[in-house]
Amino acid sequence: MQEGAADPGLYDFSPYRDRPKIVWPGGKSVAVWVAPNLEYYEIDPPANPSRKSWTRPHPDVVGYSHRDHSNRVSHWRMAEAMSRHGFPGSVSLSVALCQHHPEVVEDGAKRGWEFFSHGIYNTRYTYGMDEAQERAIIEDSIATVQAATGQRIRGWLAPALTHTPRTLDLIAEYGLDYTCDLYHDDQVQPVKVKSGRLASIPYSLEVNDHYGFFVYNMSPRDYADTLIRQFDRLAAEGERSGTVMCIPLHAYLIGQPHRIGAFERVLEHIAADGRAWIARAGEIVDAWQAQAGRAQTGDAA
Amino acid sequence: MSLDPAYLTYSKRRLGYDHELYPWSSIFDRPPVSWPGGKTVAVWICVSLEWFPITPTDTPFRAPGHMVTPYPDYRHYTSRDYGTRVGVYRLLDAFAKAGVTASIATNAAIAERYPELIADIIAAGHEIIAHSTDMNGTIATGLPIEDERALISSSLDTLERVSGIRPRGWLSIARSQSWNTPDLLREAGLDYTCDWVNDELPYRFANGLINLPLNHELSDRQIITVQQQSADSYAEQMRDAFDWLAGEGRTHGGRLLPLHITPYIMALPYRIDAFETLLQDLTGRPEAWVASGGTIVDQWSGQLRA
Numbered sequence: 001m002q003e004g005a006a007d008p009g010l011y012d013f014s015p016y017r018d019r020p021k022i023v024w025p026g027g028k029s030v031a032v033w034v035a036p037n038l039e040y041y042e043i044d045p046p047a048n049p050s051r052k053s054w055t056r057p058h059p060d061v062v063g064y065s066h067r068d069h070s071n072r073v074s075h076w077r078m079a080e081a082m083s084r085h086g087f088p089g090s091v092s093l094s095v096a097l098c099q100h101h102p103e104v105v106e107d108g109a110k111r112g113w114e115f116f117s118h119g120i121y122n123t124r125y126t127y128g129m130d131e132a133q134e135r136a137i138i139e140d141s142i143a144t145v146q147a148a149t150g151q152r153i154r155g156w157l158a159p160a161l162t163h164t165p166r167t168l169d170l171i172a173e174y175g176l177d178y179t180c181d182l183y184h185d186d187q188v189q190p191v192k193v194k195s196g197r198l199a200s201i202p203y204s205l206e207v208n209d210h211y212g213f214f215v216y217n218m219s220p221r222d223y224a225d226t227l228i229r230q231f232d233r234l235a236a237e238g239e240r241s242g243t244v245m246c247i248p249l250h251a252y253l254i255g256q257p258h259r260i261g262a263f264e265r266v267l268e269h270i271a272a273d274g275r276a277w278i279a280r281a282g283e284i285v286d287a288w289q290a291q292a293g294r295a296q297t298g299d300a301a
Numbered sequence: 302m303s304l305d306p307a308y309l310t311y312s313k314r315r316l317g318y319d320h321e322l323y324p325w326s327s328i329f330d331r332p333p334v335s336w337p338g339g340k341t342v343a344v345w346i347c348v349s350l351e352w353f354p355i356t357p358t359d360t361p362f363r364a365p366g367h368m369v370t371p372y373p374d375y376r377h378y379t380s381r382d383y384g385t386r387v388g389v390y391r392l393l394d395a396f397a398k399a400g401v402t403a404s405i406a407t408n409a410a411i412a413e414r415y416p417e418l419i420a421d422i423i424a425a426g427h428e429i430i431a432h433s434t435d436m437n438g439t440i441a442t443g444l445p446i447e448d449e450r451a452l453i454s455s456s457l458d459t460l461e462r463v464s465g466i467r468p469r470g471w472l473s474i475a476r477s478q479s480w481n482t483p484d485l486l487r488e489a490g491l492d493y494t495c496d497w498v499n500d501e502l503p504y505r506f507a508n509g510l511i512n513l514p515l516n517h518e519l520s521d522r523q524i525i526t527v528q529q530q531s532a533d534s535y536a537e538q539m540r541d542a543f544d545w546l547a548g549e550g551r552t553h554g555g556r557l558l559p560l561h562i563t564p565y566i567m568a569l570p571y572r573i574d575a576f577e578t579l580l581q582d583l584t585g586r587p588e589a590w591v592a593s594g595g596t597i598v599d600q601w602s603g604q605l606r607a
Binding site: 040042043044046048049056057058059060061062064065066068069071072073076077096099100101102103120121124128129130132133136137213217219220221256257258259260261262 | 303304305307308309311313314315316317318319320325326327328329361362441442443473475476477478479480496497498499500501514516517518519527528529530534537538539541542543544545546549556558
């Protein structure tokens with residue numbers, strides 16, 4: 001990025017009209033990926049000067065135990081619903097979960113889920129890190145996920161969405177293929193980085209279950225309706241050029257008993273529609289790269 | 302710029318939690334729990350019965366629902382008091398009509414001020430859970446341990462003196478605890494707390510205290526007051542939750558559905574009908590076992606769950 005510039009210079013303007021046509025495998029118009037956040041929030045983390053980890057003095061019983069619901073109860077409820085309808089996960093992982101609750105990580109791996117890094121803990125923020133410190137969390141992420149799952153991470157969602165000006169350059173330098181931190185498009189887009197190559201895959205704040213329930217205060221059925229409308233629109237527009245829909249989830253929210261039934265009906269709807277390529281993040285980036293990536297990045301290699 | 306190197310050390314990065322309070326387990330891996338009569342969903346009605354002094358304190362923090370405007374905040378003081386004068390009686394009538402027993406999480410100040418209400422609650426067969434002293438009795442790290450110990454014992458002693466029964470359960474205001482709270486609750490002889498929201502079955506702390514999870518996401522305060530949804534939407538969400546848990550109950554054993562309600566929120570004339578209808582509906586479900594917190598804890602611990 002161009003640090004200090006009014007436009008960070010991450011990408012060129014590329015109007016939605018008249019783009020090269022992307023067609024997803026099987027002639028599908030919309031690539032749908034589900035992104036469960038498998039997270040660990042520490043009960044008593046050290047303070048980052050730029051951001052408090054909990055709103056209350058530690059222990060924040062509600063904050064901590066609400067998130068712990070994922071690892072005791074709702075992860076399995078959410079994961080079973082996804083497996084029943086043929087949706088693999090592409091996991092944004094607090095990699096320390098590999099140490100704390102390896103059972104949860106193993107469950108995802110057994111289901112064929114892809115893992116990318118969401119930092120060490122969601123209570124350790126990147127703000128203020130120097131380059132060596134930031135390299136350390138990237139290297140830790142690569143090694144930890146490799147050891148736990150055998151997978152080489154291909155993507156990054158910054159822990160608690162905390163970045164430095166060098167984050168995207170660094171992850172590209174380490175050979176990661178995609179970032180989930182930019183929300184500027186409904187198609188995969190190239191990101192300008194110092195070295196290597198990086199794709200921005202559409203993630204979503206707007207249809208993230210956290211936004212649905214805690215920013216927009218939706219009821220579970222309203223949130224389900226939102227996802228269905230998001231899907232129907234992107235599937236229709238994707239006939240012109242393939243679109244991407246991400247469903248970012250937190251088990252402690254979507255896996256609550258009053259929400260999971262409505263969500264399962266969304267999965268049924270998308271699976272039955274016929275226009276969706278239900279895939280993992282890395283597969284979507286690969287399919288995009290094969291069709292449009294070289295032309296759009298100008299990469300001569 | 303760089304962060305303190307300590308920010309990149311992780312001394313609690315290990316198998317299990319980063320604390321010693323309770324061990325991890327997945328609800329789907331535990332031996333199934335059975336509720337009486339072969340029922341699969343324990344429906345636990347918990348009512349928060351609160352007295353808000355018109356002189357709020359912010360130490361350690363101001364309770365949710367407390368005074369908002371400059372002194373004297375008649376608006377909020379009287380709106381909250383409506384719940385203890387009118388609303389709670391609507392709820393007691395609704396419970397009687399549905400034939401159910403509830404847990405009433407009660408500030409000690411309610412017992413001091415309205416002993417006749419406590420007598421009505423006890424006469425109807427409901428359980429009283431200790432809910433601090435009054436709504437200034439908040440707990441957080443930084444509260445001196447002697448002050449916290451006194452707060453807990455004062456609440457229990459007052460509720461016992463007025464009701465004739467020493468409470469077995471504890472609900473902190475806003476579920477906020479200090480690092481000392483679990484041990485102080487145990488020391489005070491309590492069997493269970495309802496503060497931690499991380500499960501849909503009871504579980505036991507390392508010190509022997511049981512946590513009976515009172516899911517804050519399913520409370521009327523969260524759904525109606527915080528998320529600004531209707532009483533009808535609240536009731537629909539409870540039905541959806543019940544149906545899902547009953548489905549799990551068929552294959553995984555007993556589950557717990559807490560209905561956490563507040564007299565000044567749910568028992569308003571335009572909302573109570575939705576709640577009465579919900580109660581009638583749930584009590585008619587073949588999977589439902591409606592019981593107080595203490596009864597649920599006894600059933601669970603009688604099956605020697607860890």
